[in-house]
Amino acid sequence: MIRQQTDIAIVGGGMIGLALACLLATQGRRVTVLERHTQPQLGDELALRVSALNARSRKLLEQCGAWALIAQHRTGPYHRMQVWDKDSPAHIEFSAQDVNADDLGAIVENNVIEHFLWQRAQALQVDIRQAEDWKLLNAGDEDSPAEFSLGNELLSAQLVVGADGGRSQVRQWAELPITFWDYQQQGIVANIKTERPHQGVARQVFLPTGPLALLPTPEAHTVSIVWSADQPFAEQLLAESPERLAKWVEAESGRILGACETASPVKAFPLRMQYARRWQHQRIVLAGDAAHTIHPLAGQGANLGFGDVQELAQVLAEVELKDLRALSRRLGAYVRTRKAETQLMIAAMEAFKRGFGTANPILKGLRAIAFALPNHVTPLKRKLAEIALR
Numbered sequence: 001m002i003r004q005q006t007d008i009a010i011v012g013g014g015m016i017g018l019a020l021a022c023l024l025a026t027q028g029r030r031v032t033v034l035e036r037h038t039q040p041q042l043g044d045e046l047a048l049r050v051s052a053l054n055a056r057s058r059k060l061l062e063q064c065g066a067w068a069l070i071a072q073h074r075t076g077p078y079h080r081m082q083v084w085d086k087d088s089p090a091h092i093e094f095s096a097q098d099v100n101a102d103d104l105g106a107i108v109e110n111n112v113i114e115h116f117l118w119q120r121a122q123a124l125q126v127d128i129r130q131a132e133d134w135k136l137l138n139a140g141d142e143d144s145p146a147e148f149s150l151g152n153e154l155l156s157a158q159l160v161v162g163a164d165g166g167r168s169q170v171r172q173w174a175e176l177p178i179t180f181w182d183y184q185q186q187g188i189v190a191n192i193k194t195e196r197p198h199q200g201v202a203r204q205v206f207l208p209t210g211p212l213a214l215l216p217t218p219e220a221h222t223v224s225i226v227w228s229a230d231q232p233f234a235e236q237l238l239a240e241s242p243e244r245l246a247k248w249v250e251a252e253s254g255r256i257l258g259a260c261e262t263a264s265p266v267k268a269f270p271l272r273m274q275y276a277r278r279w280q281h282q283r284i285v286l287a288g289d290a291a292h293t294i295h296p297l298a299g300q301g302a303n304l305g306f307g308d309v310q311e312l313a314q315v316l317a318e319v320e321l322k323d324l325r326a327l328s329r330r331l332g333a334y335v336r337t338r339k340a341e342t343q344l345m346i347a348a349m350e351a352f353k354r355g356f357g358t359a360n361p362i363l364k365g366l367r368a369i370a371f372a373l374p375n376h377v378t379p380l381k382r383k384l385a386e387i388a389l390r
């Protein structure tokens, strides 16, 4: 067996694992990433999975040295948000001007973010291994590092970060318990060509069957949709032809962008809320979707994960990794801060979803009033815009 040592092993080279790898490498740590896939490639066509990145996430990507590369390739900044309810007068609209910002966020394809983070990580000497058949042998203790077997290698690490997504094997191996509920919804995603340009406006309409988001892509006449549809309706939509799906989008969005046409394959993701009740065990800690997955209705999942990266990199700076007591103290601070933000976000998503997901006429009336108010009260609108920017 060949013995290898690293300071920090990150399982999962998605956007969260790779961003963390870049920041830790800039702190002078030896970092190894275990990722089952090869580097995501850039395509000419707009990819299906996109993320709405807030200012904080973009700043973090800047620190990783990746944002300039991403921005040069293809991004869709948006300057205005419109949210409305199909069945009531409820309507909110706010713009970057309300908060004196240049924009409210940017829509970026996931594979573009991952491609450039990977490139940066390699430039920073991060050792990225294409590995699926790794096995955690132990979680380390006061005197010894955690250990993996990797083919004929024994890899030891002072810290293991599970950034391996919602079905995290690291989390399962460490027996970190989770709380979850199934939204009984599927997130249907597709790229839709529209007759009218989106003009850099992110739109979301709340329907009795679930929220439909129309996100402005870098192409003026293409939006990326995320339709979080209730289960029976989702199945009906998925059984439709691409032409019929586009007609549904056109009708349910009130033809706000004119005639619609499907311009990509259609994919569906089961939607589930999940968070780990414990994030840490010995020399193992979680980050990103491995620690929490939330409803995509406010497009905050990746942003929340980048918040983990920022905090984790900060608490790890200059700590003596070998000293498990010191390490645990820092990790404890990370977990407390990030759990608090995750819980806030989950509560906000629930309030939104319940407030809008209802067919109860009294609640519908109330939400119309609640929504009409902020549209006229500037301080409230500003607050909402600030939340969107966080």
Ligand SMILES: Cc1cc2nc3c(=O)[nH]c(=O)nc-3n(C[C@H](O)[C@H](O)[C@H](O)COP(=O)(O)OP(=O)(O)OC[C@H]3O[C@@H](n4cnc5c(N)ncnc54)[C@H](O)[C@@H]3O)c2cc1C
Pocket: 011, 012, 013, 014, 015, 016, 017, 034, 035, 036, 037, 050, 051, 052, 053, 131, 132, 163, 164, 165, 166, 168, 169, 187, 188, 189, 226, 269, 287, 288, 289, 290, 296, 298, 299, 300, 301, 302, 303, 304, 305
């Ligand atoms: C429909 C939909 C729309 C969304 N829209 C937005 C949005 O607009 N804005 C936003 O902020 N968020 C959004 N999200 C959430 C966002 O996509 C996720 O939060 C984000 O991708 C999480 O990144 P991650 O790196 O933690 O996990 P993942 O992206 O799941 O990456 C995990 C990585 O680990 C690797 N891996 C897994 N298991 C192993 C293993 N055993 N061995 C080796 N490697 C492994 C995987 O190959 C993958 O590369 C959306 C989610 C959905 C479902």
